[in-house]
Amino acid sequence: MPITALLISALTKRADLINPLINPSADIAKTDCFRVFHGTVEGVNGLNIDRYGDAWLIQTFHETLSETELNSISDVLVDLFDLPIVYNDRSNKNSRIINQLELTAETYSQSEQVISENGILFTSKLRHEGQDPLLFLDMRVGREFVKANSHKKSVLNLFSYTCGIGTAAAVGGAKRVVNVDFSSFALAAGRKNAELNGVESVCQFIQSDAFPALRQLAGLKVASRGNKKLPSYPKMSASQFDLVFLDPPRFAKSAFGTVDLVNDYQSLFKPALLTTKSGGMIVCCNNVAKVDKEAWFNSLVRCVEKQGRSVSAVEWLDCHQDFPSFDDNHPLKIVVLTIA
Template sequence: MSISPSNPTLQSVSQALSAAISKRTQFLANAKQNETDCYRIFHGTVEGINGLNIDRYGNAWLIQSFHQALTEDELSQITVQLTQESMLPVIYNDRSNKNSRVLNSLSDDNEVFATSEQQMQENGILFSSKLRHEGQDPLLFLDMRIGREYVKSHSQDRTVLNLFSYTCGIGTAAAVGGATRVVNIDFSSFALAAGKRNAQLNHVENVCEFIQSDAFPALRQLAGLKVGGRRNQKLPAYPKLSATQFDLVFLDPPRYAKSVFGIVDLINDYQSLFKPAMLTTKPGGTIVCCNNVAKVDRQTWFDSLVRCVEKQGRQVTQHVWLDCHEDFPSFDGNHPLKMVALTLS
């Protein structure tokens, strides 16, 4: 079984991985110097094998296939190449079925390792890691490194709101960067538990707050707006919050999600989240907006954000694009994950 429609040979898989590692020589040297042991070593969509990603997560290599499973020969060859680079355990998660759940079994030793808590570091910040757990994705999104770096360097003596926080990587970076208060909001108790662990690893738990809530009622309350829901939907209980503005707001919603409170739709209705998030941003503060949908045009999306700000009688006084690091290459310099930091009057 091949791993892409182009039916690559075992030799082409090996060559593509070798080329990717060679291109990262300086990156890998810098990562070691910067106390970073979590990064992408092979970004298949761009580097030759569509649907195959290979990452380092601390003391392990993680291979993930999203379109077709690796053959035993392909997995064996990749394992040899990775362990030549660094002698670490290799975990393979085949996620090629429709709902992206892990399909393949592991040996008993590898299963114990993959499901146990590990630690990794990024720019000296510690994060917990499990290569297999009750969710689908790894506990830290590596392409968001530039976002964590930006937040860390812009959080000194500031208050920070981290929306759709997942395992609170952004919030942890903010706290390590000197924030006075960090509020992490996510609907998943599992993700927030991992976030609490990350705060503890870095001794910043006294700065971080963790609120389990649907984003819509939390955001609307913080923005001083009425909490509503979709038509004919009875609203469940939700945490009560007071209207509050923050110096730095980080908005990183999923592509699409539906609840009784509203619909997250990054293609057709980013504004339903952006407007209340903007209202929770202090005058002179910054909101970092993320959109991970490849087909959303970068400039069109940015223009829509500016229009939304201006409709509220405010202005974007400065903006900075945050581009993914070189371990996440793109075809044309326009990565599917778009991040922009907007300073608002």
């Protein structure tokens, strides 16, 4: 089936997201950022198309679009909403953007924009010093959950990136939000997000490797790998939170430890659990497709029990329908554990 036919079919399935932008209503909180074509499931592996505020973002991860294909896709999108189109070709092995844009599109792609998700404002820049967009759209369900469950609570947001979760928590009425990320660039965007929503007074932004931050908050000693001298890191006092959000990358290595979602999620989960108050919630995320959902969940429960605690409630958060999956088995797994 031609790409245009597949795209038109995908757009039809997203009428509940598109129609409120065609006929806005004051009664519906604005959402102008969502996926419009999820190629892996909808017919073109490695092709993703998103609405990001007042722009369309096309990304390819396996094969570069031909000029004819790009023009055909653009015609369908512009016919729906006449917005700037940014194409990021990330089909190299390292997923870095490899294509140049014409001047107008390039200028727009590097300009700061503001997007809206359920009425929460976020900064957006479709090309910047990193590679990924500044807001991961598949985590909308996580931000919705946190906003709805943070009123008058303390929230720890680990691997916070641009602090979308932390911003949602603050908008939801959290009394304290601590965002932890190693990237100063990401945290700067997080500060802008807080300012856009007028919640900067309750948000903290800690630039740190997650391991020393977590271990200090958990009241544990910060240790190095192989007894090597440790780099400097921010000093933090032990503290517990009503809600802890843990969304690590697939793999990362530093002097403090290794993040490995396939083989060793527990090295992060154990100290994160210690920072979770009795009766509090810890939201765990794993975005590796090959990790079995039930096996991963069972390993989390065993960790809780080994600490002499128990799980009193479980809630799975499923990605919204603009991120379809095969047999409802989405690569991004999100589970909320209430800890007794």
